[in-house]
Amino acid sequence: MTSQEQKNVAGTILKQLGGNKFMMMVGAHQLTCSGEGYGTMMLKFKGSKVANYLKVTLTAMDLYDVEFGKIWGGNYKIIKKVSGAYNDMLVSLFESTTGLYTKLF
Numbered sequence: 001m002t003s004q005e006q007k008n009v010a011g012t013i014l015k016q017l018g019g020n021k022f023m024m025m026v027g028a029h030q031l032t033c034s035g036e037g038y039g040t041m042m043l044k045f046k047g048s049k050v051a052n053y054l055k056v057t058l059t060a061m062d063l064y065d066v067e068f069g070k071i072w073g074g075n076y077k078i079i080k081k082v083s084g085a086y087n088d089m090l091v092s093l094f095e096s097t098t099g100l101y102t103k104l105f
Contacts, residue, residue: 001035009039013056013064016087017094022102026094037065044071048098051079056090064090068097 010033014022022028027046034040037057044053053069053076063086068079080097091102 001039006033006035006039009033009058010041013039013041013058013090016090017056018091018102022091025102025104026098026100045098045100048100051098054094059084066090066093 010031014031018025023031026048028043029045031041031043034042037059040055040057042053042055046052051068051070053071055067055069057065057067059065061084063084066080066082066085068081070077070079082093085093094100095102
């Protein structure tokens with residue numbers, strides 16, 4: 001997978017989460033992508049006591065594997081993993097896991 005294809009997949013995942021509004025509402029930063037699976041988007045975010053890291057990977061079935069984690073110091077702890085999520089489940093999964101809203105209304 002080329003780096004441009006990785007960026008396209010990460011961009012699509014971000015749009016499905018809500019795009020720039022999502023980034024602003026959750027204080028997202030350090031957005032990165034990789035070729036893991038069929039493309040992966042990773043980012044850190046602020047404001048949740050539960051998690052501060054999100055990793056979304058596109059699978060061969062056109063579904064998503066979602067991982068929430070907590071990063072502090074040099075440590076990382078997986079908080080929740082969901083396999084086989086549909087694209088329309090991403091926002092509700094994020095909101096229910098982190099307690100953060102992704103849009104005003």
